[in-house]
Amino acid sequence: MASLYEVLGISMGASCHEIKAAYRKLARTCHPDVVAMNQKESSANMFMKIHSAYSTLSDPDKRAKYDRETYGHMVMMRSSSNMAASASYQSFCQQGRKWETDQCW
Numbered sequence: 001m002a003s004l005y006e007v008l009g010i011s012m013g014a015s016c017h018e019i020k021a022a023y024r025k026l027a028r029t030c031h032p033d034v035v036a037m038n039q040k041e042s043s044a045n046m047f048m049k050i051h052s053a054y055s056t057l058s059d060p061d062k063r064a065k066y067d068r069e070t071y072g073h074m075v076m077m078r079s080s081s082n083m084a085a086s087a088s089y090q091s092f093c094q095q096g097r098k099w100e101t102d103q104c105w
Contacts, residue, residue, distance in 0.1 A: 004053035004066060023054040
């Protein structure tokens with residue numbers, strides 16, 4: 001099974017902007033409303049995986065929990081630059097943004 005990072009095609013150290021950009025790019029191509037009629041079912045399943053990955057990785061608490069459960073000791077070994085990026089990711093995502101309003105393309 002692919003990790004949530006692999007589903008979105010991003011690295012573990014991806015910023016909030018990178019996560020959102022990857023989600024939007026994939027959503028534009030995999031959303032059931034934009035694919036051919038014969039691909040709707042497979043597209044819907046893929047879109048649900050993409051959406052699930054985005055909803056987990058875009059929330060700092062859910063992302064931290066996922067990383068701890070999936071990667072365990074590897075998360076503790078992140079470099080200081082990744083920790084700084086994580087801190088800026090959390091501050092950006094906690095600026096009062098709402099998930100519903102951030103979906104607008």
